[in-house]
Amino acid sequence: MKFDFDEIINRRDTYSVKWDVSKGELPMWVADMDFKTAPAVIKAVTRRAESGVFGYTIVPDRWYEAYIGHWKRLHGFEMKKEWLCFTTGVIPAITSSVKRLTNPGDNVIVQTPVYNIFYNCVENSGRHILENALAFDGKKYSMDFDDLEKKLSHPYTTLMILCNPQNPVGCVWDKDVLAKVGRLCDKYGVKVISDEIHCDLTEPNVGYVPFASVNETCKNLSVTCLSVTKAFNLAAMQSAAVCVPNENLGRVIFRGLNSDEVAEPGAFAIDAAIAALEDGDEWLKELRAYISDNRAYLTEYLNKELPKVNVIGQNATYLIWADVSYYTNDPVKLCDYIRKTTGLFITPGMVYHGDGNKFVRINVACPKKTLSDGVERFVKGVKGYANSCGK
Numbered sequence: 001m002k003f004d005f006d007e008i009i010n011r012r013d014t015y016s017v018k019w020d021v022s023k024g025e026l027p028m029w030v031a032d033m034d035f036k037t038a039p040a041v042i043k044a045v046t047r048r049a050e051s052g053v054f055g056y057t058i059v060p061d062r063w064y065e066a067y068i069g070h071w072k073r074l075h076g077f078e079m080k081k082e083w084l085c086f087t088t089g090v091i092p093a094i095t096s097s098v099k100r101l102t103n104p105g106d107n108v109i110v111q112t113p114v115y116n117i118f119y120n121c122v123e124n125s126g127r128h129i130l131e132n133a134l135a136f137d138g139k140k141y142s143m144d145f146d147d148l149e150k151k152l153s154h155p156y157t158t159l160m161i162l163c164n165p166q167n168p169v170g171c172v173w174d175k176d177v178l179a180k181v182g183r184l185c186d187k188y189g190v191k192v193i194s195d196e197i198h199c200d201l202t203e204p205n206v207g208y209v210p211f212a213s214v215n216e217t218c219k220n221l222s223v224t225c226l227s228v229t230k231a232f233n234l235a236a237m238q239s240a241a242v243c244v245p246n247e248n249l250g251r252v253i254f255r256g257l258n259s260d261e262v263a264e265p266g267a268f269a270i271d272a273a274i275a276a277l278e279d280g281d282e283w284l285k286e287l288r289a290y291i292s293d294n295r296a297y298l299t300e301y302l303n304k305e306l307p308k309v310n311v312i313g314q315n316a317t318y319l320i321w322a323d324v325s326y327y328t329n330d331p332v333k334l335c336d337y338i339r340k341t342t343g344l345f346i347t348p349g350m351v352y353h354g355d356g357n358k359f360v361r362i363n364v365a366c367p368k369k370t371l372s373d374g375v376e377r378f379v380k381g382v383k384g385y386a387n388s389c390g391k
C-alpha cells in the first residue's frame with residue numbers, strides 16, 4: 001500500500017466529538033474515521049492556511065468540474081454544472097429541502113433503520129416521520145414495497161428521504177429497486193431526497209447507482225445530496241453539494257439553500273473538496289480495501305468468538321451492523337455494560353429506529369491495531385454481559 005492507514009493518530013484533546021471520552025476509553029461510534037485524509041487534501045488545506053488570508057470564498061468553476069469529473073469517472077453519471085449547488089453539509093441541505101418541499105404537518109417517509117439525524121431534519125421542522133421499515137431476512141435487508149406504497153399514497157405524504165448506500169445497514173440499492181422507488185413516488189406525486197454521502201465507500205468491487213441516473217422519472221423528482229466529507233474524513237470542513245437535475249425543482253431548492261444561509265463556503269471547504277475529487281482516487285481505492293479488510297477481520301473474529309452475534313454482510317460504509325438479539329432485547333443496556341466494563345464506546349441500534357433494538361453499530365474506520373483492541377473489548381464485554389444475565 002502506498003498510503004499508511006496503520007498510523008495511529010492521537011485525537012484526544014483535539015476537540016474531536018468522537019474522542020471526547022474518558023482516559024482508557026475507545027470510541028467506535030460516530031461516523032468519522034481515525035485516518036488522516038488524503039495527502040492531496042492536506043496539501044491544499046495547508047496551502048490555504050499558509051496564505052494567512054481567510055476572506056469570503058466563491059464557488060469557482062473548478063469546484064463544479066471536480067464534482068462532475070468524479071461522478072463521471074467513478075460512478076458513470078454525468079452531471080451538469082447547473083444541476084449543482086454548494087452547501088455547507090448534507091444535513092443542512094436536507095433540513096432546508098424538507099422546508100421547501102413540504103408543509104408543516106406533512107408526512108416524510110424514511111426507511112428504517114436509518115441515520116437518526118433524518119428525524120431531526122423532519123421533526124424539528126414540524127413535519128411527521130412515516131417509517132417504512134426495511135425487511136430483514138436474517139441475512140440482508142430489502143425494501144418493503146407494499147408498505148412503502150401504502151405510505152406514499154397517504155394524502156399527507158409529500159416527501160421521501162432515501163439513503164443510498166444505507167447507513168447503518170450498509171446496503172447499496174440496485175437499479176431495479178431504485179427505479180421502483182422512483183415509479184411509486186412519481187405515481188403519488190412524492191419528491192425524493194437521496195442522501196448519497198456514503199457512495200464512495202462501497203466494498204472494492206461493488207458499484208453504486210446514483211438515484212438520479214436511473215431514468216428520467218428518478219432524475220426529475222430527485223434532490224441528491226453528495227459530499228466528500230465521509231469518504232475523505234472531512235466532516236468539520238462543512239463541504240457538500242446538492243444535485244437537482246430538474247430545472248424548476250432546482251430553482252426551489254437552491255433558493256432555499258441560499259435563504260437558509262447554507263450555500264456559502266468556509267475558507268477551506270472549496271480547496272478540500274477540489275483536492276479530494278481531483279486527486280483522491282488512488283487514496284480512496286486503498287482506503288476502501290483497508291476498510292474491507294477491517295470488516296472481514298471483525299466478522300471472522302466474532303464468528304469464532306461470539307457465533308451468536310450475527311454480523312450482517314454489508315456492501316458499503318465503514319459501519320458494522322451486528323445482531324445481538326441472542327444476548328439482549330435492549331442494546332442500550334449491552335452498550336452501557338460494554339462501555340463501563342471495557343471502555344469500548346459503540347452505538348445501540350435503536351437509535352436508528354426500525355428493528356435497531358436487535359443491533360449495535362460499530363465503526364471500523366481505524367488502524368488495524370485500534371480495531372483489534374476494539375474487537376477484543378467487544379468480545380470481553382458481550383461475554384461479561386452474557387455471564388451477568390446467566391446466558
Ligand SMILES: Cc1ncc(COP(=O)(O)O)c(C=O)c1O
Pocket residue numbers: 031088089090091092115163167195197198227229235240
Ligand atoms: C447518511 C448520512 N447523511 C448525512 C450525514 C452527515 O452529513 P453532514 O455532516 O454533511 O451534515 C451522515 C453522517 O454520518 C450520514 O451518515
